[in-house]
Amino acid sequence: MARSTFQTLPGTRDILEPDASRLRHLVTLFGDLAAGAGFGQIVPPMFEDIEVFARLGEASDVVSKELYSFEDKGGRSIALRPEFTASVCRAFTQYRPTTPWKTWYAGSNFRYDKPQKGRYRQFDQVGIEVIGSHDPQLDVEVIALAQRLFDELGLAVELRINSLGDFAGRPAYLETLRSYFESNAEGLSEAARATLEVNPLRLLDAKRPQDAAIAAAAPTILDSLAPDAEAAFATVRRGLDALKVDYVVDPLLVRGLDYYNRTTFEFSAPGLEAAQNAVGGGGRYDGLVEALGGPAEPGVGFAIGVDRTLLACEAAGLSLLSDSAVDVWVIDATGAVDTGLVLVEELRRAGIRADRSYDGRSLKAQMKNANRSGAPVAVIVGEDELAAGTVSVRSMTGGTQEQVPRGQLLTAVRSGLAQSGGPKDGEDRT
Numbered sequence: 001m002a003r004s005t006f007q008t009l010p011g012t013r014d015i016l017e018p019d020a021s022r023l024r025h026l027v028t029l030f031g032d033l034a035a036g037a038g039f040g041q042i043v044p045p046m047f048e049d050i051e052v053f054a055r056l057g058e059a060s061d062v063v064s065k066e067l068y069s070f071e072d073k074g075g076r077s078i079a080l081r082p083e084f085t086a087s088v089c090r091a092f093t094q095y096r097p098t099t100p101w102k103t104w105y106a107g108s109n110f111r112y113d114k115p116q117k118g119r120y121r122q123f124d125q126v127g128i129e130v131i132g133s134h135d136p137q138l139d140v141e142v143i144a145l146a147q148r149l150f151d152e153l154g155l156a157v158e159l160r161i162n163s164l165g166d167f168a169g170r171p172a173y174l175e176t177l178r179s180y181f182e183s184n185a186e187g188l189s190e191a192a193r194a195t196l197e198v199n200p201l202r203l204l205d206a207k208r209p210q211d212a213a214i215a216a217a218a219p220t221i222l223d224s225l226a227p228d229a230e231a232a233f234a235t236v237r238r239g240l241d242a243l244k245v246d247y248v249v250d251p252l253l254v255r256g257l258d259y260y261n262r263t264t265f266e267f268s269a270p271g272l273e274a275a276q277n278a279v280g281g282g283g284r285y286d287g288l289v290e291a292l293g294g295p296a297e298p299g300v301g302f303a304i305g306v307d308r309t310l311l312a313c314e315a316a317g318l319s320l321l322s323d324s325a326v327d328v329w330v331i332d333a334t335g336a337v338d339t340g341l342v343l344v345e346e347l348r349r350a351g352i353r354a355d356r357s358y359d360g361r362s363l364k365a366q367m368k369n370a371n372r373s374g375a376p377v378a379v380i381v382g383e384d385e386l387a388a389g390t391v392s393v394r395s396m397t398g399g400t401q402e403q404v405p406r407g408q409l410l411t412a413v414r415s416g417l418a419q420s421g422g423p424k425d426g427e428d429r430t
């Protein structure tokens with residue numbers, strides 16, 4: 001029979017330990033922060049009618065080039081979600097919850113992107129969306145929540161903000177921009193000239209140096225904001241100042257999706273390579289719910305790239321992990337079916353993280369396992385302990401060991417853990 005070996009597809013990977021624990025830590029931390037700020041969780045489906053995502057704007061790469069789309073067996077045109085915002089707006093339209101509707105989410109997205117470090121075809125995001133309020137103070141709160149996640153992780157990030165103004169003023173600005181770029185067309189790259197045909201706004205954050213140089217001198221949208229949009233942006237800046245959130249105003253920040261208006265922002269991590277250093281971003285999308293067939297409700301939110309944030313933490317030397325996976329290693333030298341097995345279960349039921357060796361390994365081999373696990377405490381039971389109705393509790397850090405009656409297992413383990421600095425409760429992870 002032919003044998004084949006399989007590997008993950010390009011742009012996908014298995015997230016193994018310890019990275020999986022880091023990911024879990026980040027998602028838990030984020031969920032707690034969001035819940036603590038009045039956000040409820042949403043778990044939308046991973047695929048939707050392709051039209052839900054098409055509304056994100058045909059001029060963005062995410063829709064025009066990167067969608068994973070297919071026809072299902074019922075003949076429906078489907079796409080795997082490339083981001084959450086469209087699904088959240090679709091859900092709002094479907095259920096019409098009371099506003100402001102504040103939701104948070106965590107999960108995988110799919111984009112047919114060019115794979116490289118920090119850029120994957122399946123990647124994770126955490127994020128929030130608020131639907132139903134125009135208040136620019138909310139924009140500030142939204143930005144501050146993202147900043148708080150980075151602060152809690154201990155990760156230094158840079159925040160850039162901009163206002164893209166209102167949709168009403170957009171056509172006039174696009175025309176100004178188009179004629180500026182057209183008059184400089186001979187200096188633009190071929191790719192940039194093609195982008196110019198589709199959406200001149202996209203050129204503002206062009207990466208190629210020749211294009212970036214021209215974009216840097218382009219007329220800025222901040223000079224043509226309508227009075228309301230200008231006042232809102234002033235409130236956002238004053239609010240960030242009041243919360244002592246550092247930022248720079250970057251009139252070239254347009255972001256990759258077309259649905260944004262007014263406030264937009266992006267966080268980058270200086271420790272990552274420039275092309276992939278955006279760790280999160282978001283902004284207002286006051287027309288998206290309506291574009292999805294819903295009421296004319298405004299929205300604001302952000303998504304943080306989990307994979308990249310974890311890479312940035314790694315680059316900054318932040319481990320995000322507790323020292324050991326478990327607190328107690330059970331060493332059973334009796335081989336009886338009702339010794340180690342029962343001890344481990346009892347510890348786990350008491351909320352103590354515990355593990356053990358299998359396959360009747362020698363005492364020495366089990367000791368090695370215990371050492372490797374990093375568990376600060378080992379519980380040992382051999383023939384002597386079994387006969388005497390006791391267990392030995394050993395401090396793996398201090399090397400001391402005491403025999404206690406079997407009934408005092410939990411008390412002895414807890415005091416052993418307390419002496420070694422306490423059980424790892426997941427709080428002390430930096």
Ligand code: AMP
Nearest residue numbers: 113118119120123278279280303305308
């Ligand atoms: P976006 O939804 O494009 O605004 O992206 C929000 C964040 O998701 C970005 O700042 C990145 O951190 C992350 N992200 C976007 N695309 C990818 C990708 N292909 N691979 C890994 N992370 C991504």
